[in-house]
Amino acid sequence: MKPRIAVLGCGYWGSNHIRTLKALGALYAVSDVDHARAEAFAREQECRALTMDALFECAKVDAIVMALPPQFHAQTAIRAVEAGKDVLVEKPVALTVEDAERAVSAAKKHSRIYMVGHVLRFHPAFEALKALVDDGELGDIRYIHSHRLGLGKFHAENDALWDIAPHDLSMILALTGAPPLDVHGEGAATLDHLSDFVHLHMRFPGNLRSHLFASRLNPYRERRLTVVGSKAMAVFEDVEPWERKLALYRHRVEQENGHWTFTTVEPDYIPIEQGMPLTRELEHFIHCIETRENPRTDGEEAVQVLRILTAGTVRHPRAV
Incomplete structure (x- = not known):
């Protein structure tokens, strides 16, 4: 069975992740600060709509794709990996090098996959x-x-x-x-x-x-x-x-x-x-979740780009 992945952030780029993961058979849930928006995507894509708290607490969610305003990426990624979720974080992964380093360190501490969305x-x-x-x-x-x-x-x-x-x-x-x-x-x-x-x-x-x-x-x-x-x-x-x-x-x-x-x-x-x-990127993310391989676009690259x-x-x- 493929990993069960949730998308956090149902804006323009998050919606692309949602539709692509659905086509790959890996979409489990969606979440957004605007819960009505998440529910609309959930109906369209036949998946669950979860609040952010429920998303992190849900044992069935293996990984989270984050497409949030960048000022929220680091703290949310840390919360996710502490909850046992692998993460793919859209760029930029933070607004400071220090915040990016904290998120990457947290992922390593908890043995979680940390991938950055450098899609090209x-x-x-x-x-x-x-x-x-x-x-x-x-x-x-x-x-x-x-x-x-x-x-x-x-x-x-x-x-x-x-x-x-x-x-x-x-x-x-x-x-x-x-x-x-x-x-x-x-x-x-x-x-x-x-x-x-x-x-x-x-x-x-x-x-x-x-x-x-x-x-x-x-x-x-x-x-x-x-x-x-x-x-x-x-x-x-x-x-x-x-x-x-x-x-x-x-x-x-x-x-x-x-x-x-x-x-x-x-x-x-x-x-x-x-x-x-984007399809190839998400296929790679799924592969890394399944094999525990280090992503091609990993946390170290994310930090280097931030620097x-x-x-x-x-x-x-x-x-x-």
Whole structure:
């Protein structure tokens, strides 16, 4: 029998978890501070609607997916693992590194699975990109840059960095295999005191450099991750159709007679197995619950991402 999983938080992203877990045959219950909302989802998905207290006390609930406002994630995750539940916590897992570390430590103390919802780590195109890197197809990685732009959702507490960048930071950390040595952030607040445009500059071991640009106030959508290696370059562009999402460029850059020259070639488009990242993420969560394996996106990664977000945050004065 599959683990019995509850979703805590029936908002926009929580509702996606609810429907996906239902399709996977693992949805047991839903819960929300607005109990009427939870009851509506329970009727629709034919599962239980539980209050938060009842959720933590229910012995039949094996694990909880948390899609709450981030200021509530840490304390709620601690309560869950103390009640014997495995957890998948949506990003950001906390608003401070200290709170994230407390939640991760609590999960370890109680031998519970702690997974963070960095869903793009489970995108088939990113998995194929990482395989190219791991297999040495790109050579030594020199530079990684990520652009995530569009007209995004505007939150009362989260700026573009904290709302948009965690997914890209998770992918960058997976490719570098190490946290950055230093982080520099620049932001612009055009609507209120929260940054709508963010640039992050990071330096990693081996002189690998990375740049991230995130914007929630942009007229067009861009979801592009570029990896530059000594042998080849690869681009994961999520707005492209499946057959063009991952491009491998075998451009040659050489030095001849004291001058740098380059030769360009048409990209090779890497075949990608189609699949929904959220479905694959939740399948991985179920697998970890069943096997007790450490998640691909575990608590340590969650803390590393929080450290980068904290180091790169630009504070803007509130309007008076």
